[in-house]
Amino acid sequence: MMTPGLRKLGLTAHIVLSVGWLGAVAAYLALAIAGLTGLDAQRVRAAYLSMELVGTFVLVPLSLATLLAGLVQSLRTSWGLFRHWWVLAKLVLTTGATLVLIRHMNVVSRMSSLAAKTSLSATDFRALRVQLVVHAAGGLLVLLSVTALSVYKPWGLTPYGRRRQHPRREESVADTFPRLGAAVRPVARLAGGTPRWVYVIGIHAVVLGLLFGVMHLTGGGPRIH
Numbered sequence: 001m002m003t004p005g006l007r008k009l010g011l012t013a014h015i016v017l018s019v020g021w022l023g024a025v026a027a028y029l030a031l032a033i034a035g036l037t038g039l040d041a042q043r044v045r046a047a048y049l050s051m052e053l054v055g056t057f058v059l060v061p062l063s064l065a066t067l068l069a070g071l072v073q074s075l076r077t078s079w080g081l082f083r084h085w086w087v088l089a090k091l092v093l094t095t096g097a098t099l100v101l102i103r104h105m106n107v108v109s110r111m112s113s114l115a116a117k118t119s120l121s122a123t124d125f126r127a128l129r130v131q132l133v134v135h136a137a138g139g140l141l142v143l144l145s146v147t148a149l150s151v152y153k154p155w156g157l158t159p160y161g162r163r164r165q166h167p168r169r170e171e172s173v174a175d176t177f178p179r180l181g182a183a184v185r186p187v188a189r190l191a192g193g194t195p196r197w198v199y200v201i202g203i204h205a206v207v208l209g210l211l212f213g214v215m216h217l218t219g220g221g222p223r224i225h
Contacts, residue, residue, distance in 0.1 A: 002076045010076070014069040018150075021062040022143045028054050029136035035111075036129045041119040048108075048115035051132070055101075055108050063098040070094060083161030086149045093149075097142045104135050 002010060028051060035047035070090065074081040082088055111128055114120070157165070 007077060010069065010073050014066070014073050017062055017066040017069050018143075018147070021059070021066050022140070022147065024054060024058045024062060025136065025140045025143055028059060029133070029140055032129075032132040032136045035115075036126075036133050039122065041121075044120050045115045048112050052105075052108050052112035055105050059101060060105065063094075063101050067094050067098055080161065080164070082158060083164055084153070085155035085158055086153045088158060089155075090146050090149050093142055093146050097139055097146075100135070101139065107131060107135070 031047045031051045031054065035044050035051070038044040038047060071081070073079075074087055074091075079087055081091065107128065111125070111132060114125060118124070
C-alpha cells in the first residue's frame with residue numbers, strides 16, 4: 001500500500017491526466033467537425049494537420065499515461081484492480097479506448113497527408129472525414145462514461161472482491177478472540193485467492209503490449225498509410 005502522501009500524489013496525477021485526455025479529445029472533436037463542415041480550404045487543411053499533431057503528441061501519450069496511472073492507483077490502494085465492478089469497467093473502457101485511438105491514428109495520418117497535398121472541397125473524402133468525427137465523438141462518450149464511473153462507483157464488489165473480504169473478517173475475529181487464531185488464520189490464507197504478484201505480472205504484460213502496439217501500428221512515426 002502507498003503512504004498517504006504518495007496516494008494523494010498518485011491520485012492527483014491520475015485526475016490531471018484523465019482530465020487532460022478528456023479536454024484534448026473535446027478539442028480534437030472540434031477540429032474534426034471543422035474539417036468536415038468547413039468551406040474554406042485553408043481552414044480545412046489546418047484542421048486536419050492540427051488533428052495529427054494533437055493525436056500523436058497529446059492524445060496518445062495522455063491515454064497511455066492515464067492507463068498506467070490508473071493501474072498503479074488501483075494496485076497500490078485498497079480499491080484493487082479486480083475487486084470492484086466499476087474499477088474493472090474503467091480498466092476495460094480505458095484500455096479499449098487507448099487501443100482504438102492508436103489504431104485510429106492511421107486514419108488521421110492519411111487524412112493529414114491528403115490535406116497537405118491537395119485542396120479539399122466539401123465532398124472530397126467525405127466518408128473518411130465523417131469517420132474522424134464519429135471516432136472522436138465515440139471517444140469523448142467513452143471518457144465521459146469513465147468519469148461517471150469514478151464518481152458514482154456502481155455495482156459493488158466482484159466475486160473476487162467478496163472473496164478477498166472474508167480473510168480480513170476472519171483475521172479480525174482471530175485478533176479479537178486469540179484462542180481462535182490458530183484455526184482462523186490458515187483459513188484466511190487459503191481464502192486469499194490469487195497472489196498479488198500474478199496480477200502485477202499481468203499488468204506489466206498489458207503495458208508492454210500497449211507499447212508494442214504503438215510501435216507496430218505507428219511504425220515508429222505518425223505517418224502510416
